[in-house]
Amino acid sequence: xxxxxxxxxxxxxxxxxxxxxxxxxxxxxxxxxxxxxxxxxxxxxxxxxxxxxxxxxxxxxxxxxxxxxxxxxxxxxxxxxxxxxxxxxxxxxxxxxxxxxxxxxxxxxxxxxxxxxxxxxxxxxxxxxxxxxxxxxxxxxxxxxxxxxxxxxxxxxxxxxxxxxxxxxxxxxxxxxxxxxxxxxxxxxxxxxxxxxxxxxxxxxxxxxxxxxxxxxxxxxxxxxxxxxxxxxxxxxxxxxxxxxxxxxxxxxxxxxxxxxxxxxxxxxxxxxxxxxxxxxxxxxxxxxxxxxxxxxxxxxxxxxxxxxxxxxxxxxxxxxxxxxxxxxxxxxxxxxxxxxxxxxxxxxxxxxxxxxxxxxxxxxxxxxxxxxxxxxxxxxxxxxxxxxxxxxxxxxxxxxxxxxxxxxxxxxxxxxxxxxxxxxxxxxxxxxxxxxxxxxxxxxxxxxxxxxxxxxxxxxxxxxxxxxxxxxxxxxxxxxx
Amino acid sequence: xxxxxxxxxxxxxxxxxxxxxxxxxxxxxxxxxxxxxxxxxxxxxxxxxxxxxxxxxxxxxxxxxxxxxxxxxxxxxxxxxxxxxxxxxxxxxxxxxxxxxxxxxxxxxxxxxxxxxxxxxxxxxxxxxxxxxxxxxxxxxxxxxxxxxxxxxxxxxxxxxxxxxxxxxxxxxxxxxxxxxxxxxxxxxxxxxxxxxxxxxxxxxxxxxxxxxxxxxxxxxxxxxxxxxxxxxxxxxxxxxxxxxxxxxxxxxxxxxxxxxxxxxxxxxxxxxxxxxxxxxxxxxxxxxxxxxxxxxxxxxxxxxxxxxxxxxxxxxxxxxxxxxxxxxxxxxxxxxxxxxxxxxxxxxxxxxxxxxxxxxxxxxxxxxxxxxxxxxxxxxxxxxxxxxxxxxxxxxxxxxxxxxxxxxxxxxxxxxxxxxxxxxxxxxxxxxxxxxxxxxxxxxxxxxxxxxxxxxxxxxxxxxxxxxxxxxxxxxxxxxxxxxxxxxxxxxxxxxx
Numbered sequence: 016x017x018x019x020x021x022x023x024x025x026x027x028x029x030x031x032x033x034x035x036x037x038x039x040x041x042x043x044x045x046x047x048x049x050x051x052x053x054x055x056x057x058x059x060x061x062x063x064x065x066x067x068x069x070x071x072x073x074x075x076x077x078x079x080x081x082x083x084x085x086x087x088x089x090x091x092x093x094x095x096x097x098x099x100x101x102x103x104x105x106x107x108x109x110x111x112x113x114x115x116x117x118x119x120x121x122x123x124x125x126x127x128x129x130x131x132x133x134x135x136x137x138x139x140x141x142x143x144x145x146x147x148x149x150x151x152x153x154x155x156x157x158x159x160x161x162x163x164x165x166x167x168x169x170x171x172x173x174x175x176x177x178x179x180x181x182x183x184x185x186x187x188x189x190x191x192x193x194x195x196x197x198x199x200x201x202x203x204x205x206x207x208x209x210x211x212x213x214x215x216x217x218x219x220x221x222x223x224x225x226x227x228x229x230x231x232x233x234x235x236x237x238x239x240x241x242x243x244x245x246x247x248x249x250x251x252x253x254x255x256x257x258x259x260x261x262x263x264x265x266x267x268x269x270x271x272x273x274x275x276x277x278x279x280x281x282x283x284x285x286x287x288x289x290x291x292x293x294x295x296x297x298x299x300x301x302x303x304x305x306x307x308x309x310x311x312x313x314x315x316x317x318x319x320x321x322x323x324x325x326x327x328x329x330x331x332x333x334x335x336x337x338x339x340x341x342x343x344x345x346x347x348x349x350x351x352x353x354x355x356x357x358x359x360x361x362x363x364x365x366x367x368x369x370x371x372x373x374x375x376x377x378x379x380x381x382x383x384x385x386x387x388x389x390x391x392x393x394x395x396x397x398x399x400x401x402x403x404x405x406x407x408x409x410x411x412x413x414x415x416x417x418x419x420x421x422x423x424x425x426x427x428x429x430x431x432x433x434x435x436x437x438x439x440x441x442x443x444x445x446x447x448x449x450x451x452x453x454x455x456x457x458x459x460x461x462x463x464x465x466x467x468x469x470x471x472x473x474x475x476x477x478x479x480x481x482x483x484x485x486x487x488x489x490x491x492x493x494x495x496x497x
Numbered sequence: 498x499x500x501x502x503x504x505x506x507x508x509x510x511x512x513x514x515x516x517x518x519x520x521x522x523x524x525x526x527x528x529x530x531x532x533x534x535x536x537x538x539x540x541x542x543x544x545x546x547x548x549x550x551x552x553x554x555x556x557x558x559x560x561x562x563x564x565x566x567x568x569x570x571x572x573x574x575x576x577x578x579x580x581x582x583x584x585x586x587x588x589x590x591x592x593x594x595x596x597x598x599x600x601x602x603x604x605x606x607x608x609x610x611x612x613x614x615x616x617x618x619x620x621x622x623x624x625x626x627x628x629x630x631x632x633x634x635x636x637x638x639x640x641x642x643x644x645x646x647x648x649x650x651x652x653x654x655x656x657x658x659x660x661x662x663x664x665x666x667x668x669x670x671x672x673x674x675x676x677x678x679x680x681x682x683x684x685x686x687x688x689x690x691x692x693x694x695x696x697x698x699x700x701x702x703x704x705x706x707x708x709x710x711x712x713x714x715x716x717x718x719x720x721x722x723x724x725x726x727x728x729x730x731x732x733x734x735x736x737x738x739x740x741x742x743x744x745x746x747x748x749x750x751x752x753x754x755x756x757x758x759x760x761x762x763x764x765x766x767x768x769x770x771x772x773x774x775x776x777x778x779x780x781x782x783x784x785x786x787x788x789x790x791x792x793x794x795x796x797x798x799x800x801x802x803x804x805x806x807x808x809x810x811x812x813x814x815x816x817x818x819x820x821x822x823x824x825x826x827x828x829x830x831x832x833x834x835x836x837x838x839x840x841x842x843x844x845x846x847x848x849x850x851x852x853x854x855x856x857x858x859x860x861x862x863x864x865x866x867x868x869x870x871x872x873x874x875x876x877x878x879x880x881x882x883x884x885x886x887x888x889x890x891x892x893x894x895x896x897x898x899x900x901x902x903x904x905x906x907x908x909x910x911x912x913x914x915x916x917x918x919x920x921x922x923x924x925x926x927x928x929x930x931x932x933x934x935x936x937x938x939x940x941x942x943x944x945x946x947x948x949x950x951x952x953x954x955x956x957x958x959x960x961x962x963x964x965x966x967x968x969x970x971x972x973x974x975x976x977x978x979x980x981x982x983x984x985x986x987x988x989x990x991x992x993x994x995x
Contacts, residue, residue, distance in 0.1 A: 397641065397670070398634040404565065410678040422678070426671045433667045437644075441656060444648040478565055 025065035026077045026090045029100065030139045032057055037131030047127040048115055054131055055104075055111035058138070062097075062104040066484070069097055074488030076144070085203050091144030093488030095275075098341060099141040099268050101484065102348045106260045107134055109467045113356050114253040116457030117363075122166055122251070129166075133159040133257070140265050146194050147204045149269055153190065157183035157233070160262050164250040175245040182232060182242045186266070189229030196222035197277075210276045223278055223285070226270075233266035236289075236326060237296030240319045244303075247315040252359025255311065259318040260352040264344055267325055271337075274329070275490060286329040293326025294424040301431030305438065310358045310368035313435055314351070317394060320428060321347045324409070327421045331412045334491040339408030341485055342474075346401025350393040350471035356464035357387035360456055370438065374445040382461040384443055389468035391436035393475070396429045401474030504548055505572035505625050506560040508582065509618055511541040512589070516614025522607050531597050534610055538590040541621070545586045548574050559627065568687070570634070571627030575689070576988045577763075577831075580981075581624035581755050584835050588747045588842055589617045591960045595846055596739035598956025599853060609649055613743070615642040620748040623755060629677050629687040629764060632756065636673065636720075639752055640666040646740040647733050658732040665729040669719030676712035679705075680764070689759060691991045693766020703773060706765075710775050713760050720753025721816060722809045724786045730809060731793075734801040738849025741801060745808045746842035754815040754834060761819050762827075762992045771822045780820035784914045786813040791921035798859050800848045803925060804841070810918065811837045811884065818899050821911065824989045826902020831985040833895035836883070839967045840892060843880035846961035847873050854953040856944025860929055865938030870952045874933050876965035881926040883968045886919050891971035894982070 036054030040047040069075060074093035076083075083089055092100075110130070118126050133156060140152035161183060165176040198204055200219060201212040213219060235243040243263070247255050300320025307313040321343070328340035360383040362368045365376035377384050393400035406425055413422040474481065485491075515537035522530050548558055551574075558574040596613065600606055619642055622635030640663070648659035681687055683702060684695055695706060719726045730750070734741055744750065761770050761779075770776050790810025797803035815837065818830020850873045851857040857866065867874040883890040896915055903911035948954055975982055 392641065395667075397637050397667075399638070406674075407565070407678060410675065411682055414679055414682045422675060426675055430668060430671055433663065437660075437663055441648070441660065444645065444651045444656060444659070446651040476562075476564070476570075479563060482566070 021068060021071065023064060024077055025061050025068055026075060026092055026142055027079075029058065029061050029065060030090075030135055030142065032061060033131045033135035033138060037128045037135060040127040040131060044124040047123060051127040051131060052111050052115065055108045055134070058134065059104045059108050062100045065092060065100065066097055069094070069487050085205060085208055088148055089144045089205060089207075090142045091206075092142055093490050094485045095268075095272070095341070095488075095490040096141045097487060098345065098481065098484050099264070100138060102264070102345055103134070103137045103141070103261055105470070106256070106348050106352045106467065109352055109356075109463045110253045110256055112459050113256070113359075113463040116460045117251070117253055117359065125166055126163070126251075126253075129159050129162050130253075130257070133163065133262075137261060137265055141268060144206050145204050146197065146206060146209070146273075150187065150191050150194055153233070153266065153269070154187050156262060156265055157187060160254075160258060163254040163257070164246055166254065167249055167251050169249075171245075172249040175242075175249045178242050179246040186229040186232040189225045189232065190269075191229075193222040193224075193226030193229065196225065206272065206276050213277050226273065227285075230266045230270040231292075234263050234270065235319060235322060236292050237299050237319065237323060238292075240296065240300070240322075243319055244312055244315040247318060248309070248311040252355055252362065255315070255359070256352040256355040259315065259355060260348040263318070263322060264348065267322070267344070271340075275337075283330070286332060289326045290330035290421060293323040293329070294421065296320060296323030296326070297424055297428040298323075298431070301428055301435065304435040305431060307435075308370055310361065310370055310373070310439065311355070313370065313439065314354050314358055317354075317432065317435060318347075318351060320431065321351070321394065324405070324425065324428065327409060327413070327424065330418060331409075331416050331421065333412050333416060335408055335415070336412035337491045338482065338485055339405050339412055342401060342408060342478075342481065343405035345481055346393050346405055346471050346474050349467050349474070350390040350400075350402065353386050353390040353464045353468035353471065354394070356460065356467070357383045357390070360460055360464065363460075364454055364456055370442065373439065373442040374447040377443050378447070380456070380461070382465055383456075384440075386461070386464035386468040388440055389465075389472050391432075391440065393468075393471040395432045395436055396425075397433075399475035400472045402471070403475050404478055500551070501556060501558055502560050504544065504551070504558045504560075505574060508541060508544045508548065508586075508625065509572065509621050511544055512537050512614045512621065513618040516611050516618060519607055519614060520611035524604070524607055527606075530607065530610060534593050534597065534614070535590075537614060538586075538593045541586045541617075542590060545579075545583055549579065549583075552579065561627075564630065567685075568630055568681070569628070570631050571688070572622070572625040572631065573627035573689075574625065575627075576984065576991070577758065578625050580831065580835065580984060580988065581751070582621055584838050585617060585620045585624060585747050585751070588742075588838060588964075589620075591842070591963055592739050592742050592747060592846075594956055595742070595849070595960040596737075598954050599737060599739055599849060601954075601956075605649070608645065612642050612645045613739075616646065616743060616748055618642075620752060623752045626689075626759075628689055629680065629759075632689075632759060633670075633673055633677055636752060636756065637670050639748060640670060643740075643744065643749055646743070647736045649737060649740065650735070652735070655735045658729075658735045661732050662729045665719050665726065669716045669726070671716075672712050673716030676709045676716060679709050679712075683709075689763035690766075691763065692993075693762070693764055693769050695765050696769040707773055707775060710760070710765060710770065710773070713764075714757060714779060717753050717756040717760065718782075720749055721757060721812055722750055722753070722786075722790075723782055723813065723816065724789050724809070727786070727790070727809045731802055731805040734799075734805045738801075738845055738852065741805075741849070742842045742845045745805070745845060746838040750808060750812045751834065751838060754812050757816055758819055758831070758834075767819075767822050767827070767992055776820045776822045780817055780908065780911070783813040783817035783820055784911065786810065787817065787914060787918050788921070791918050791925065794925045795921065798861055800851070800858060800860050800863070800929070801845070803860065803929075804844050804848060807844075807884065807922070807925070808837075808841055810922075811841065814895060814899060817911070817914075818895075818902065821899075821902050821906045821908055823902040823906035824993050825898055825905045827989045827992065828982070828985050829895050829898030829900075829902050831988060832898065832981055833892075835981055836891040836895050836968075836971060839964050839971065840880045840883040840890075843876055843961050843964040843968060844884070846957075846964065847877035847880065850953050850957050850961065853957060854946055854948070855942035857942065860932060862943060863929065863932045864936040865933070867934040868938055869942070872952060872958055872962060876961040877933070878930055879965040879968050880961075881930060883972070885922045885926055889969075889972040891968045893972060894975055 136155040304316035328336040393402035619639035626632035794806035883892040
């Protein structure tokens with residue numbers, strides 16, 4: 016057992032497996048559903064294998080084809096990558112199960128190959144240790160995501176997909192320019208080597224600016240969030256879940272990686288700027304979410320708000336703050352995927368997602384509604400939930416570092432979240448008769464939402480495992496520890 | 498896992514599991530649902546009894562689970578915990594029996610009883626919490642589970658009350674969270690300790706600690722309905738009667754008052770809070786709430802609304818007793834935690850009986866109702882006299898010890914507050930009793946349901962009679978062995994330096 020687990024290069028398998036699966040789905044559309052599900056399950060198993068390997072042997076570096084950096088390309092996995100992989104694998108499995116019931120056969124033929132390619136791109140992104148390689152994966156991720164958004168019918172979906180494509184390309188372009196600056200200055204693309212060589216210079220400042228702009232655009236940090244609500248709300252439900260839970264976090268991951276490894280010399284003023292934008296996102300996203308009249312748009316704006324939390328860790332900069340931000344990322348991914356799925360169920364059965372008219376549909380869908388509520392608890396950051404733990408860690412970090420005002424933002428964000436979540440939940444408790452409209456949902460669609468929401472809540476009680484993952488290879492340095 | 502570590506968790510689980518099972522039941526499985534409800538309630542009482550037995554035999558019960566590095570979820574059997582957990586477990590059984598009768602035939606009962614059980618789970622957790630974060634966790638859970646109960650009827654008014662409840666309590670919870678984290682970063686621990694864990698901190702931190710104290714009290718004061726944070730409570734009386742009982746007597750306002758006891762005695766320590774000069778403002782706030790609540794109650798014609806303002810006033814007796822920083826006053830406050838619960842639940846259940854049986858919601862409709870429903874009104878009368886503080890009922894002892902304690906603490910003005918409040922209590926309760934017993938009944942009641950020769954269904958009648966008897970017993974047997982007073986004395990003796 017140990018021999019097998021220890022010898023398999025899980026890092027490579029994790030990238031090749033979904034790409035092969037995607038190809039197979041493309042070639043054999045008749046069985047694409049089973050192939051897709053199988054691949055998602057296998058990815059979870061492989062992540063588990065990699066996790067086992069990391070726990071035994073610490074952070075892993077794998078030289079592709081035996082040619083290591085600086086000549087060849089390295090793959091690298093530590094606790095940070097593993098955490099992202101776990102999130103992607105678990106949410107991915109949930110989305111695969113959900114999609115089995117969601118798509119018509121015609122759409123499914125397009126969906127499965129694209130989704131598995133996207134999954135491969137995500138895994139590759141989390142495992143790359145080379146900034147050009149990261150560009151490639153980012154581009155692949157962006158293109159598959161745009162194609163997935165375009166799967167929805169209607170002109171509105173096409174317009175938002177088109178806008179998403181342009182933004183995505185623009186973001187990648189900024190990023191690529193920044194990479195060129197770095198390569199020109201230091202002659203390497205490998206993150207570890209850059210970390211040793213990088214020192215402040217005008218070229219580096221330009222690179223930091225370009226890379227950050229590109230990535231923030233893709234992460235939809237306020238005020239560059241304008242493309243997100245339309246794209247996330249118009250997409251088919253599994254795709255909305257995918258985009259909000261995973262895709263926006265990929266670019267955040269790259270930014271975090273670079274921040275921790277290459278940019279430590281960047282002054283605090285830039286960190287403060289990121290924090291400030293994050294705070295603005297928390298408040299603006301929350302207020303906009305509260306003003307929406309359609310459920311999916313409300314959830315999309317909630318994503319804008321929740322993404323802001325992640326950036327509050329930059330001005331704090333302690334290991335505790337990073338852990339809090341990552342915990343937020345983890346629980347938000349689960350909760351937001353569950354929320355979008357719940358909204359999708361309501362949309363499928365009721366034919367609309369106008370919040371004011373939800374009452375008659377929700378009575379028919381107790382499981383979906385439970386999923387929405389549980390996910391909502393995590394989004395609001397009330398205990399017990401992953402969102403609460405994240406908030407606790409960030410609050411503690413902000414008070415310990417004396418920058419208590421970020422804590423106030425956290426609290427205000429939570430109050431806004433409570434307001435918009437209960438705006439929806441309030442519609443359950445009315446005297447309206449349940450709709451008699453015919454139609455049922457596949458149980459898989461209700462249960463996948465519920466299970467993901469439950470995970471988000473349970474993350475508030477079982478914290479040791481995710482926190483232990485984050486420690487592997489000490490990605491946040493050995494400085495201040497929680 | 499042996500009994501010592503499992504029992505507190507089991508006590509919490511004894512209502513959690515039935516609650517979760519009830520959610521899954523179809524609407525028409527009445528018998529299964531009632532069985533689950535009663536089995537859970539009885540099991541909880543048995544388990545609490547077992548815990549008492551253990552404590553008397555020198556055992557110590559504690560469940561400890563790691564939440565975050567250095568921060569545990571702790572459920573523990575301290576004397577104060579036992580006081581509250583016994584109260585809520587006992588009153589829950591009574592309220593459950595009542596709720597089964599009250600909601601007979603109404604829709605969404607699985608949802609109702611599911612959340613009902615979760616509420617009691619949260620209250621038990623609040624009672625047994627061994628540190629501030631565990632307390633916070635269950636306190637917030639309580640907010641979440643009571644909301645569906647308040648809006649249960651789904652009317653526009655109920656939903657408005659629910660919104661207001663959430664706005665108050667979630668904001669209060671946010672304050673509580675912020676101050677808890679702040680305390681943790683300063684003290685490095687959140688474990689409830691007899692006589693507090695903060696007095697050892699550096700003197701330069703004292704101003705910060707005073708701010709945190711104010712934030713904690715404000716956060717808890719929302720549920721304890723201290724002015725000006727009481728606005729949600731009178732609105733929430735649109736909820737069904739068992740829920741009002743739960744809000745006013747068993748769970749919500751009690752959790753707030755209990756939290757204030759925890760903060761003053763087990764986080765700051767009474768001597769330390771006193772030396773920081775924090776207790777006098779708290780006592781004055783409580784006194785103001787007592788008078789304000791009573792004054793507002795005077796002018797309400799709606800029975801449940803009058804009772805709600807009476808709660809605003811009465812719960813502050815507990816806070817007043819705690820804040821006077823004298824052992825005797827604390828004793829008064831602690832026994833009032835129990836007395837207020839037992840008396841107020843009686844009153845609300847009786848009000849529910851009037852509404853369910855005769856359709857009476859207003860005091861002006863109660864003319865001669867004592868002749869139609871003598872047992873209900875007898876229970877109501879006992880509860881009302883208890884609230885006024887007439888001897889030998891339970892409420893008398895609360896006021897007696899509060900008054901003695903005020904003199905002991907050298908705060909003579911409190912006597913005037915107590916006297917004024919008693920006069921006001923009499924002024925808003927006696928007219929109700931007069932109307933009910935001595936006025937001529939009308940020819941027909943607003944919406945009468947017939948129960949044959951009985952005045953109302955037995956499930957509705959027995960619970961308030963039991964609690965009325967308890968009110969009598971708590972007063973008459975105040976010095977019997979194993980009484981409440983002794984137990985409260987034990988808690989107090991540990992809270993003060995000898």
